[in-house]
Structure formats: structure tokens, C-alpha cells
Amino acid sequence: MNLSNRRYTNELSAADDGERVCIAGWVHEKRDLGGVFFLIVRDFGGLAQVTLHRKSTDAELFERAKRVPRESVVAIYGIVKSEKKAPSGYEILPERMEVLSEAAPKLPLDTTDKVSAELDTRLDARFMDLRRERTKHIFIIRSEVLKAIRDFFNERGFVEINTPKIVSAATEGGTALFPISYFEREAFLNQSPQLYKQILMASGFDRVYEIAPIFRAEEHDTTKHLNEATSMDIEVAFVSDREVMALLEELIAFVYKRIATYPGLAKLGIELEVPKVPFRRITYDEAIELLSDSGEQIEWGEDLSTSAEHALGRIMGEHYFITEWPLALKPFYAQPSQRRSDICNAFDLMHPRLELASGSQRVHSYELLRSQIESKGLSADSFEFYLDAFRYGMPPHAGWGLGIERLLMSMLGIENIREVVLFPRDRRRLVP
Ligand code: AMO
Numbered sequence: 001m002n003l004s005n006r007r008y009t010n011e012l013s014a015a016d017d018g019e020r021v022c023i024a025g026w027v028h029e030k031r032d033l034g035g036v037f038f039l040i041v042r043d044f045g046g047l048a049q050v051t052l053h054r055k056s057t058d059a060e061l062f063e064r065a066k067r068v069p070r071e072s073v074v075a076i077y078g079i080v081k082s083e084k085k086a087p088s089g090y091e092i093l094p095e096r097m098e099v100l101s102e103a104a105p106k107l108p109l110d111t112t113d114k115v116s117a118e119l120d121t122r123l124d125a126r127f128m129d130l131r132r133e134r135t136k137h138i139f140i141i142r143s144e145v146l147k148a149i150r151d152f153f154n155e156r157g158f159v160e161i162n163t164p165k166i167v168s169a170a171t172e173g174g175t176a177l178f179p180i181s182y183f184e185r186e187a188f189l190n191q192s193p194q195l196y197k198q199i200l201m202a203s204g205f206d207r208v209y210e211i212a213p214i215f216r217a218e219e220h221d222t223t224k225h226l227n228e229a230t231s232m233d234i235e236v237a238f239v240s241d242r243e244v245m246a247l248l249e250e251l252i253a254f255v256y257k258r259i260a261t262y263p264g265l266a267k268l269g270i271e272l273e274v275p276k277v278p279f280r281r282i283t284y285d286e287a288i289e290l291l292s293d294s295g296e297q298i299e300w301g302e303d304l305s306t307s308a309e310h311a312l313g314r315i316m317g318e319h320y321f322i323t324e325w326p327l328a329l330k331p332f333y334a335q336p337s338q339r340r341s342d343i344c345n346a347f348d349l350m351h352p353r354l355e356l357a358s359g360s361q362r363v364h365s366y367e368l369l370r371s372q373i374e375s376k377g378l379s380a381d382s383f384e385f386y387l388d389a390f391r392y393g394m395p396p397h398a399g400w401g402l403g404i405e406r407l408l409m410s411m412l413g414i415e416n417i418r419e420v421v422l423f424p425r426d427r428r429r430l431v432p
Contacts, residue, residue: 003075010045014082014089023048023092024075026131027068029112039065041076049086050076050094061097071103071111119416126423126432137264138420142408146211148258149232152251158207163196165213169382171195173331176217189215192401194333195386197235198362201397202389206237221427223416224354226405228425235399241345241361244398245321248349248357249277252319270412275319283324290315301326313352323347332372334360351410359400366390
């Protein structure tokens with residue numbers, strides 16, 4: 001075996017006619033036409049047709065090719081021949097085939113998309129699901145989205161940070177924590193980098209971002225919640241909620257623009273329309289009024305239900321912000337409005353289908369923060385490590401957190417959030 005010279009199938013073309021090459025990959029399909037036998041070999045680049053003529057191919061090689069089970073891993077050594085009828089305009093006439101790993105005959109999934117499978121079956125055999133064209137492109141796009149996000153913030157002078165995922169305190173009131181045992185103490189998996197990105201605002205690092213897992217012990221089984229999700233967070237000092245909202249909408253448009261030119265989108269049957277900035281802004285009060293006009297009643301102070309989100313999405317029809325939320329609905333770190341004491345400078349970024357991000361201007365006064373922590377029924381003592389950063393010079397600051405999976409599913413029109421995570425974690429799923 002010498003695979004160091006192997007070529008990807010998409011690097012080859014009819015122009016390589018006559019060249020002796022090696023390709024390696026999985027046996028995608030086998031087609032037996034009697035006198036001619038085709039092995040379709042798949043690698044990360046695509047598909048290649050390997051053509052064996054009964055008359056001119058070595059008889060032993062011909063028989064072995066016919067017997068090799070589908071999805072086995074093979075290396076093919078042969079000559080490229082220009083062939084208009086082959087899927088990529090060329091075929092390979094093999095001289096030698098090595099079976100590097102033989103696949104068991106009964107496959108958990110069909111990789112050619114001829115037989116569809118339930119999502120659960122696909123997730124159970126994710127390694128094999130990823131061999132399918134559509135799934136592969138979803139995860140290449142995910143990687144491109146993360147790259148675009150990093151480019152966006154790096155170009156703007158942000159510093160990428162990494163904060164601890166083993167923590168001592170909750171930040172997001174609404175959802176439960178996963179407790180873990182940490183030597184002789186109780187600790188938790190982090191719900192958000194919230195406290196740490198804010199602490200950094202007292203350090204002089206005034207523009208930071210992080211892309212990292214968040215853990216939420218949500219018990220319910222929905223198509224938009226995971227127990228382990230990926231959050232993209234920013235925190236910026238010397239600005240208000242308005243400036244970070246502008247960054248958020250610009251980021252969304254930037255990512256759409258970048259992905260719109262990705263060739264794999266066609267494989268997913270998607271055409272991306274880049275959303276226009278600025279996005280519309282409506283206040284929470286306006287949102288419940290619009291909902292009431294459409295027959296959906298939300299009491300002032302109540303959170304928006306999924307059906308309310310959908311109703312509002314139908315009315316708005318594109319990305320939009322909901323601002324000026326009731327203070328009681330948002331966590332302790334949201335800055336109360338100067339205009340009205342019962343609302344705060346917090347916002348949610350909505351896609352017509354679901355919430356993508358939330359953020360706020362933060363409380364930066366030590367006394368107010370302490371009292372807001374206590375008024376949520378939390379013990380200020382357990383937040384001492386965080387509160388300390390507010391006692392020795394903390395600039396005003398604002399930030400947000402954006403769900404990477406929510407961004408992807410809304411962008412690609414995917415119904416179930418599990419589709420955009422390699423190995424999703426939900427109530428029932430701890431393996432693979
Ligand atoms: P929030 O709790 O709204 O805000 O979370 C921010 C965004 O993270 C995504 N998200 C989730 N995605 C999938 N499954 C989940 N269980 C899940 N929970 C949250 C959503 C959501 O909009 N600290 C604040 C952010 C900030 O103010 O900076 C926070 O965590 O897309």
C-alpha cells in the first residue's frame with residue numbers, strides 16, 4: 001500500500017487522460033452490465049467511475065471487484081480515460097485494487113439517498129450518515145459559518161477568548177443546570193460564558209468573542225433545543241445595546257453573504273437571500289399588541305410562547321429585533337431602562353421561525369447588580385468572584401449570545417436542530 005500519491009476524485013478530469021493514478025475511498029455503488037462492471041468510488045471530493053471490462057480486465061481483479069461489499073474501503077490503481085458518459089467526464093481503468101477494509105454486508109443506512117431513513121436511525125449511525133452528500137454539505141457549511149464569524153470579529157479587532165465550562169453558578173435563570181461532582185464540591189456545566197465575558201470587561205480587553213459549548217438541562221424534547229449547544233458570544237465595553245445590535249445584524253448579513261457563494265448549497269437545493277440590514281426593531285409592547293391583533297393573547301410580563309413566536313414571525317416575515325423586554329423576564333445582569341423601571345435594555349434577535357440570539361446592555365454598577373441578583377432570589381455571596389470585578393473600575397458594556405445551531409437551521413431551512421450537530425445531546429441521546 002502506498003497511498004501518499006492518492007488523488008481526490010474531484011482533482012481528476014478528462015484532461016488527465018492516459019495518466020496512471022491512485023484513488024482511495026468507499027465503494028458507493030456497484031453496477032453490473034454483464035460485459036462491463038462499474039464500481040463507483042466515493043471520497044471526500046466526490047465520485048469516480050471505475051470501469052472493468054470483462055474482456056480486457058484481469059479475470060481475478062474483475063471477480064474481486066464484483067464481490068467487494070458496498071461501503072468497503074478500497075484503493076484503486078489505474079489509468080484515467082476521458083469518458084463523456086461517466087459522471088465526472090472521466091473513468092478509471094483499474095490495474096490493481098486493494099481492499100483496505102471490508103464492510104459488513106448489511107448496512108445500517110443507504111448512502112446513495114435512494115432509500116430515506118428516519119433521523120434517529122441516521123444519528124445512531126452518524127459516521128455513515130456523514131457519507132451522504134447532503135449531510136456532508138451541512139457540516140462543511142457549519143465549518144464555513146464558524147470561519148466567517150471568526151473573520152468578521154478578527155477584522156474588527158476582537159480578541160477570541162476561552163472561558164471555563166466547569167463553573168460554580170447559574171447565569172440564565174430560566175433553564176436548569178447540570179450538576180457535576182468536582183472533588184469535594186458541587187459544580188455545574190456552564191449555561192453561558194456570561195459571567196466570565198463580563199469579568200473581562202474590567203480587564204481592559206474591551207472587545208472579546210467566544211465560540212464554545214453551553215449546557216442546558218432542558219427536559220423538554222423539541223426541535224429547537226439541545227442539552228449541549230454551541231454559543232457564539234461577544235462582549236464589548238464602552239458601548240450600549242444599540243452598538244452590539246448593529247454588530248449582530250451585520251454579522252448575520254456577512255455570514256449569509258459568505259455562504260451564499262458556497263457551491264454545496266445547490267446540493268441542498270437552497271438559494272440564500274442575504275437579509276438586508278438594519279433589521280426591523282419592535283418593542284416587547286409592540287410585539288404583544290401585534291399578537292393580540294392576530295388573535296394571540298400574551299399578558300404583559302409573560303414570555304413569548306413558541307406559537308406566539310411563529311405568529312409574530314408570520315407578521316414580520318424576515319429577521320427582526322424585539323427590544324425593551326420586561327425586566328422581570330431577563331436575567332439579573334440586564335440594565336433597567338432609564339425611561340421606565342419595569343423594562344430593560346435587552347433584545348432578542350428573531351428569525352421568522354425562532355429566536356436566534358439574545359443580549360443586553362449590562363448593569364455595570366456594583367450596588368445595582370448586587371441588588372438585582374438578590375431580587376432574583378439568588379445569593380449574592382455565591383457571585384462574589386463576579387461582583388468583585390465591578391468594584392474596581394468596570395466600564396459600561398453590552399453583549400449577546402447567538403446559537404450556532406439555530407443560525408444554521410434557520411439559514412438552511414432545516415426543521416430539526418439535531419441535523420446540524422454531529423453528535424447531538426438530548427434527553428434520550430448520550431451516544432454516539
Ligand atoms: P440565551 O439563554 O437566550 O442568552 O441563549 C443565547 C442563544 O443561545 C441559543 N440557545 C440554545 N440553542 C439550542 N438549544 C438550547 N437549549 C439553547 N439555549 C440557548 C439560542 C439563544 O438565543 N447569556 C445570554 C446571552 C447574552 O446576554 O450575552 C444567554 O445565554 O439561540
